[in-house]
Amino acid sequence: MEAVKADLALDLKGLLCPIPVVKMAQAIKTVPLAGIIEATATDPGVMADIPAWCRTTGHKLLSMERREKVITFVVQRVK
Amino acid sequence: MAVLTAPVRETAGEPTTGTKVSMVVFSGDMDKLNAAFIIATGAAAMGMEVTMFFTFWGLQAIRKPVRNGSSLFGRMLGLFLKDINGVGPSKLNMGGMGRWMFKKMMKAHNAATLPEMRQMAIDLGVRLQACQMSLDVMEIKREDLIDGVEDVVGVAAFLENATQSKTTLFI
Numbered sequence: 001m002e003a004v005k006a007d008l009a010l011d012l013k014g015l016l017c018p019i020p021v022v023k024m025a026q027a028i029k030t031v032p033l034a035g036i037i038e039a040t041a042t043d044p045g046v047m048a049d050i051p052a053w054c055r056t057t058g059h060k061l062l063s064m065e066r067r068e069k070v071i072t073f074v075v076q077r078v079k
Numbered sequence: 080m081a082v083l084t085a086p087v088r089e090t091a092g093e094p095t096t097g098t099k100v101s102m103v104v105f106s107g108d109m110d111k112l113n114a115a116f117i118i119a120t121g122a123a124a125m126g127m128e129v130t131m132f133f134t135f136w137g138l139q140a141i142r143k144p145v146r147n148g149s150s151l152f153g154r155m156l157g158l159f160l161k162d163i164n165g166v167g168p169s170k171l172n173m174g175g176m177g178r179w180m181f182k183k184m185m186k187a188h189n190a191a192t193l194p195e196m197r198q199m200a201i202d203l204g205v206r207l208q209a210c211q212m213s214l215d216v217m218e219i220k221r222e223d224l225i226d227g228v229e230d231v232v233g234v235a236a237f238l239e240n241a242t243q244s245k246t247t248l249f250i
Contacts, residue, residue, distance in 0.1 A: 022203065
């Protein structure tokens with residue numbers, strides 16, 4: 001399904017709140033503007049937290065899907 | 080002389096980036112400190128400007144593992160005060176067993192420990208402040224606090240910051 005090419009693949013599996021958002025905040029600074037991060041996580045909390053993080057920081061959530069226990073989401077750096 | 084009639088409002092519709100969160104951290108309980116640091120790091124990760132004002136029991140979270148106190152009572156208190164590794168949960172501590180158990184469980188579930196959370200907060204630029212009055216009363220010296228503490232202030236400095244914040248918490 002991933003048609004977009006990620007600039008950074010981020011493995012957040014096994015990490016609990018608030019580490020996934022913290023890691024995202026740190027990682028987004030390392031990709032160029034319009035750059036893309038594809039992350040995987042296992043904490044179900046990210047299903048609510050990553051969209052909220054994107055809404056408040058202004059970065060764009062391109063996709064988010066959950067397969068079994070693994071949640072994959074793609075975020076684009078906007079600013 | 081310029082007169083400020085009202086605080087400058089953040090632009091409406093703008094995301095939280097740049098908005099302020101201020102926190103009074105009064106509790107020295109492991110669980111409540113954990114909540115405080117989770118909110119602080121989360122807010123910082125969302126681009127907010129976070130200040131944590133540590134007062135009374137909360138000072139244990141930013142205290143070095145040293146003995147403090149100069150008077151008899153101060154030294155007695157110093158024996159009971161902990162550092163961030165030594166604080167126990169508000170319930171089920173059972174003489175330190177609860178602390179041990181929660182640490183084990185947090186490790187088992189791969190949750191960040193309190194010292195890790197505090198370091199993360201510092202790395203994310205969360206401002207740590209200590210209450211001057213509590214330091215005086217509890218006979219804790221400035222040098223007994225960790226280096227990450229930015230300044231030692233009073234209630235007016237906290238309130239100035241709180242009035243500029245969209246979220247203010249007392250923990």
